[in-house]
Amino acid sequence: MLKFFAPWCGHCQKLALIWTELAHELKGMVNVAEVNCDVHENLCRNVGIEGYPTGIFYLNGRKVDYAGRKALDAMSTFARKAFAPGFTKVDAETFNKKLNLDEVVFLLLHTGSDQRVLDSVSAASQVLLGESPIYASTSRALYSQYGLPSPSTSAVPVLIAIKSHASKNHAAKLELDGLATGHGSGEELEKWLLRNRFPVVSKLGMNSFYNVMKSRFRRLGHEEESQRIRSARLCFVWMDGRKWGKWLKNMYGIEDVSKFKMDGVVVVDHQSPSYYDTDLNGRPLTLDKDNIFYALRAIYAGRGTPKHSENLLERIARIMNKKELAIEEYVKTHIKTTIFGVIMFFVLTFYALKYVVNEDRSMDLF
Template sequence: MLIKILVGTFLFALQQQNVAADTSSVYIPNSEGKVVTLGSANFTQQVEDSPDRAWFIKFYAPWCTHCKTLAPVWVDLAKTLKGKANIAEVDCTVDEPLCRSYGVSGFPTLKYVAKDTSVEYRGTRDHDSLLAFVDKASKSPVTHVSDSELAAKLDSDEVSLVYLYDGKADHIDTIESVGQAFINDLATYATSDPEALTRFGLQKENLPKAVLWKGDKAMVYPGSDFTNIPETRDALRNWVNDRKYPLFFELGPGNSNDVLRGNKLVVLAFFMPSRELDEQKAFLKNIAESYAKNVGDEGKVLFVWMDGIKHARYVYNVYGFNGNALPAVVISDPKNAQFFAKSADGEALDLVQTEDIVKAIDDAQSGLLKAKSTVPSGQNVAKYIEKAMVFAGKYWFITIPAIIVSSALLIIPLIKSTQTSDKSTDPKSQ
């Protein structure tokens, strides 16, 4: 009897030891509730070689004022997310190549990195907003729906990505990855409901298929391979990225970086909200619809509006319009730092003249319009830089890189002529 008791006690102790060992091997994110410092020495091991572990990373520079303001918020966020999500930071003055590889072009840049995807946070940098973003990013971006549920979603969403499959949801991991990259821009759905095929004009033999729904128009992804490999993910991701924006939309902190630093023409309208805002939006919508009808909507031209009164200084200093001239419209060419305010006939572009603006878009693409620069002449360089630096702290659509690039384009010739020997890279000295 005693032997049985001893054996039983031994087996129980052994079992408890195994349980303890198993428990200790379970990975717990952010176990200490602290911000982890990442750099070239540990980034690959901690992040890239551990795709099952998600990280919310702050890419910063010590001299950056906004980074200093964010610092205590970031520490508090790490405490709140103890045991739930990894919070980290990378000093880009120390690990510039690493930051560059993640597309960091301004400070601070916040990115949620999970598996093979990183998505940038573009909202306000308060504790609760950051917490809500992590909660959203940590969940699956794909919602599985029936056809009736999908119909309701499409009616309310401006842009949606829909994955249609037959039976088993093969390759859903590919859609998860792509959907994660666009959680700021659109909703992602998956369905095997046969009724959904009719909605998009597809047949069962076409499956699986990905469809981008914008307004009342379906754009079918031309590819048919959804295998979860980098080449397939990148192809679908690039296709969606070129078409992710609504027919027309407001310029804001979540999209200004892409729009004003992109390589697409932008029909940019400056509205006066106090004067029938809905009517002004309707004019821009008519232009966007007419252009899409004539040349197809593949996202080659963006149709955007902004509050011309709220951002009056920016509108006046860059485009030359004061409040009395609103509403107004220009065709912006961010890639070449220029814009077009008049047609080929020399007439000012008018929101009401839909067909004239559609023609002006074609003329701009053909090089037939006279452009104006969004960067001032060399004699106003100092004044421009001073204003730009003020705007950088006040407006979200003027970024540090934009200031640096614009300033460099104007100052480099002056530097060459004076042959300065100062090669310091310290922003304070510059």
């Protein structure tokens, strides 16, 4: 774990002692270090540090921004979960006891003879950083419990996602026959895990905001209705209006629920960033399944009218910043082309100026 800080930053100074305690607590398990961005400006710029302090977790070359509480217990728990084993072997009785401990769990059902699959799942599990546990079992009772065909020695291993402590139904299923034969993609398995790692309904707060809003693989919602919205990549979340009332009002125009005794519903595209808070008839969205999915169908058909959660100046600044980052990235990856382009620019400018000067002299002669 790396902490990027600046000595003059007040929050960094408060975190200094906690970071030292974290290093002692995780000694021998996780390497904990820090980078002074006043001294190593180029390094911090290349990593993309935009504020202080920033915590980044590196696991086998994978970079993950730490968005949780900057408290000793929270950071220690995060690190321990991230370095936990890829999966835990269980029998049916043990699994059902653990089922109530987490909102989302993954269950790998296999015959016991497919080590290649076990290794692939263990490697892919790193993308979860311990957020949702993976259990592995050869129990025939669990196959039956979740309505899967009884296994045989040649059965295809299957990975299922179970949400809201469901003891009979699974939210998603992935057959791993490709991995078993050596033709599957570990990247596809990682994407599947990321798509299904959140609860059916998540609480959106400081710890989960970054993961939810930045996720590109979410596909959650009412299963029957989701089939009608083929291209939908969405999730359902809720926020405490009493705690986040001011932010909700500034971003989406939702009045403080603690004051006005009302619930607000918006469909958010955080990548834009824009949002929808009315149906096609201009009526506010409500906590009603038919109302929400009617609005979603209209939005994905391009018939909704979005509103911006940024003002004009903020939008211009964001677009300019994206352009600047794109140019910077192009220069880094195409150094020779950039140098050639700069040289050609100056050469052409030189000859253009020379031509203009010669033309002026010719005019003076007349």
